[in-house]
Amino acid sequence: MNHDNDLDAPNPPDPDLLMLTAAQAAHLRALAAPYAEDGHSTSLHNLAHICRSAPENRWPDMVNAHFAGLRAASRGGESAEELLRGVHARLLPVESLTSEIAGALRYARVVADGLAFAYALDGPTSVRILTDADVERAGLEKLGEAAYANLMGVSVEHEEVALEGRALLHSVYGDSPFVASKALFLSELARQVTGEPLPDAGALVVVPTRHLLAFHPIADGSVADAVNGLAAYALGAHEDGPGALSPRVYWWHRGGLTSLTVIDHETRTFSLQPPPELLGLMKGLVRLDRAGRLVSRTGVKAPDIGELTHSTAESMARLAQEPAGLGSAFTMALELGHAHCAADPDVASVESWDAWAGAVQLGSALFTGAQPQECRLGDDLVRQLPAVPAEPPADARAWLDAFYLAVVCRQRDRVDGLCRVPLEVLRQDDSVDAYVLHWIDTLQTYWSEGPTDDVVKKLLATMETSAPDAVVRAPKDFVDLIDYQPVALFHRLVTRDHDAFAETLAKALAHHGGYWGDSAAPRARVALGPLAMASLAYDYGFPLAPNQPYLPAYLLNRERIEAIPG
Structure with missing residues (x-):
């Protein structure tokens, strides 16, 4: 983003006092020159702002009043008690600290490009910047405490x-x-x-x-x-x-x-x-937000199932001409599957199952390619998924969604294919924290029946890199309450600790509810990661309490699972 000043204007701005033309700035400097004491210069920025809105014939009086105020403010001599009572922390433009002024303010410091920090005394008629002598008289520590308290007490x-x-x-x-x-x-x-x-x-x-x-x-x-x-x-x-x-x-x-x-x-x-740290953080937030994973402070309206179904169908219909739209189509299909669970939390209906099955097909195709196949989206809508080449995108979280969906819907062949997606491709995703990639590595190694020691080592790496001080991309509450919960469940799963798994699952579901609150966002309806881990546990014979929130019962217990084309 660039903001350009009009350099070709008839009256170009002064290079230092941008609010004035070069001619006006020269006039102001001439008026201010007699007030310079012992050759010391004073910043004219604030005076220029005041003068620019007044006729120039009034400038001499305004300049005189300005410097009279500065002289009154600079007399000093207050007691330590008076300084503490009126001192405030103050931000100043760096250019206002001329070399002469800065020599008397050795305690002041630059806090960012263009900004300096100093202490200022708020007097009855004027404000003056405290000098080193003032600071010494009041005491630096006491002055800092008083300056903070007085500043935060300013009414706004x-x-x-x-x-x-x-x-x-x-x-x-x-x-x-x-x-x-x-x-x-x-x-x-x-x-x-x-x-x-x-x-x-x-x-x-x-x-x-x-x-x-x-x-x-x-x-x-x-x-x-x-x-x-x-x-x-x-x-x-x-x-x-x-x-x-x-x-x-x-x-x-x-x-x-x-x-x-x-x-x-x-x-x-x-x-x-x-800076790179902020840029990476922004990328992560944008990707999370676009995928509907974050709680918004503004109300989210519950999607209309009919509209969302037709929008998903239309996005699929365009894939033959616009194959690059597969990622967006998958996101919409996943949203549709979750949205069905608002009215059908157990996924008891055929329409809900069709939506989940369609999301599985699109998620798998996105990462492993696919042969032409029919996708049923509910509401009697059938769309043809065209042949898709195996060109996995660098989208680590979409891979996790596709993996979780395939596990929940018991699509072992599709899970196998997802676990063959090269980790090097997913590592190109610069919007995620390191723990996400370690987690994918853990899942791929486990599903591919890699050595137990390797699984444990990669799981520990996931845990370590998901610690608050190691996370730089995703919001900490999202990581703690949502993203980490499947990891905690997997830990209990591989140790075959039934009681600990049940306890951790209950906590994960409580965290899911606590994070989403009363949000109408589709992601709020199902705890997808915990559902995938619970589906594995169910298949391993873990005793699981029935009718737990955010876990569609007929997906968990396989009663609604049907064959999926492809």
Whole structure:
């Protein structure tokens, strides 16, 4: 994404004071020159924002008032108690810390590209940045504690702003010049204004002016929309001013700020370049979201079975001309199978079985290829699946779905084929964490009757890499409550511990319900991974309690299992 200034305009902007033309900036510098003390320079950014909206014949008085305020604010001499009572943590534009100013603020530091941190005293009529002498007088530790407490006590307004797409911004604003500085402690601010902490992945945040910040918690695939939306939002607010702070988009993560915005000062263009860690995280969230695996904060409407059936049928009908659409067709068919379980939780009807069987056919074909075959989708809809070459995509989670489905529907030959899919292909999926690939390796080795020691070693690798500190792509609650549960069940399965398996299964189903809550999303209806492990356990003779939630009884006990074409 690029934002280009109009370099060909009749009155191009000044390279340093972009809110003014070059001629206006020269005029302002001339007016400010007499106020420089001992040759020391002062940042003119805030003054430029104030002046640009006023007639130039008023600028001399405005410049005089501005520097008079600075002189009044710089007198200092407050007691330690007065400093502690009024100190606030403050974000400043890096360019405002000229070499002369920075020499008196050795404690200040750059916290991100374009942003510096310092302490500021909120006085009755002005705000001044504290010097090293002030900090020494009050004590650095006490000053830090007071600055945090005073900053978080600043009153703000909060509203939600919907962007194009599904992204939602939290806009925080107020009269105080310290509002944007709350971005230093964004997790606590988020808790104050939304009632919820930030996700482990953090948030995207902008601080365009001193009086405004906006953030987007990184929780689902809408982060892709939020990046561009925040960039436009920040640039517009920063240019409007006053009190301009930064036009950049930042990633707040683990207490730090990282700039996503790269500014080319020669061409005066802006581009967004997320760091590799964030880019991988975003890819993972987008893939999870598109597959319907994540709980959304916005309500999800229950799909209409008739519409979803016909949409799935139409996607299959296009495969002969558009074979690349097989992955999307599989996703829709899987959604259809799950959606049937809202009204038919046991998969007792033929229509529900047809939907599950169709998902099995498409999932297997996606990874192992297929001969032409009929797919029944319920509602008397039959579609011909054309011949499909064996060209497995680098989609690890889709492979797991296909594997789980084939196990649940007792399609041993299809499971065999899936376990021959080269792991090297699935390792090309850069949207998943390492534990997902270790888990696939474990399943393939186990199903192919590899050495027990190899299975155990790969299972341990899965467990270790699914620990919270090792997960960087998927949300921690999703990993813990959903993705890890089949792994925990498999552990009990291979040890043939019936009691432990039953206990772990009950916990897995409780976790599934806790994660999805009252969501109408199709994935909420069935715990697919635990269902696959429970199906294996059933076939091994494990005693399983009947009528457990999220486990379609007639799939688990094989009563609805029928032959599937192909």
